[in-house]
Amino acid sequence: MSRADHMDVAAYALGVLDEHDTERFEEHLATCWACAAELETMVPVVGLLSDIDGETMTALEQTATDPALLDRTLVAVRAHRRRTRFRQMLASAAAVVVFGGLTGVGIASVAGGGETPRIGAQPTAPTTLDGTPSPGKSTGPNDPGTGGNEQEGEPFTAVDASTGVQLNMWLISKDFGTRIDFQLKRLPGPRTCRLMVVRKNDTTEVLSTWSVPGGGYGTTTNPLPLELSGATSVPKDDIAKLVVQSVDVNGVASPLVQVPM
Template sequence: MRSLERHRDVAAYALGVLDEAEAFRFEDHLMECPSCTAHVTEFGPATRQLMLYRRATPRAVHPMAKPGPRLLDRLLGEVAGRNRLRRRSLLYGLAASAAVALAAPGVAMMVADGDTAARRVAATDERSGVWAQVTAEDLPWGTQVELKVKDAAGPRACRLVAVGRDGSEQVLTNWTVAHHDARENTMMGAAAFHADEISRYEVRTSDGEHLVTVDAG
């Protein structure tokens, strides 16, 4: 497929409507196209809102039906939760870094704020050298996560996968590691799983190579 057509696949890839083969080819394209990588990240909020709409809407309701005030309340709740998550990340980032440095191979901690709680877990894989930290917050529509990764073995396209306690999997977010860049990268992602339905998180390359496992606790 021509490069221009690959660019046009950004929205379809971000919304998860490409088939497996097309998604694989597009991830190869992402490794060489910083513009598409940035656009995939920009589609994150829209993807989460569509997921929320899908879970909040009964199957019998026409997909183009006008959303009611209850959905608006949930969307506003998601925005508030996301802001709380960012504030917690700032306040507890130093404590989490110290805990990760002392723990081997992983550490888990609870972060509370008002009537919500987020669980933060981290691990380092001795073979790959990749470190990952996942902060997960359970919301009415599923789980919102903040992922932090250090990976100096780029360039390569990667993904965060949530593995359910029933063995099923969901891709939470995708990104491209820059060439030999060991700096910490932060991404937001979301799953239809609720937090207590997730067994572990796995960071993998686009071709399936395992980089690190973070137990959900």
């Protein structure tokens, strides 16, 4: 192999060889450990050169006849690299601060016996004489629409004292009428259910029907609640109450839980 082949390492690393010379050098590289070792040492240099954009290269070419311009260009390039490294260092430091803050919360939870620290007083929901939340607008931190819940609409909640079924609702006024998002817990199955809207003039409308599997929703067997949406042409101010009913095989309906407006 000629000496010229050994001198193509830098040109190959910078990617300036044509296709024929590249293939010839790669064949040589496969059997020459000296060139392979030299190529490995050039990898960091090639990485640094890749950070220099076209404008910087043009400026460097112009410095061939102007030593003072060369000095200014090199100073500018070094300053740019220092700023880049400084920004990277700040980003790394910010990540460490965020991670440290999250870790601190985790440590506080462990040290406190697993309890999550709470700030400020927590509101409580009104209850009936039997201790269940009273129907109407919800006010508790875990009730719909409060305690950081981002659900849209006016929230309501109710728990039926006899069936134990819990209903959380969000009513949103729309141009077409009212959209109703609702969530059911402690709903046993299997059964067929429907949501009824009762207007203030005592007329009714079925908004939605669904089937409940044997494990139910929001139960010990299936802890996940049932979440559905419905819509009606009735304006929100004309709704007297919303009722969830259980419908048997003969079509006879019985109330499970209701929310008065």
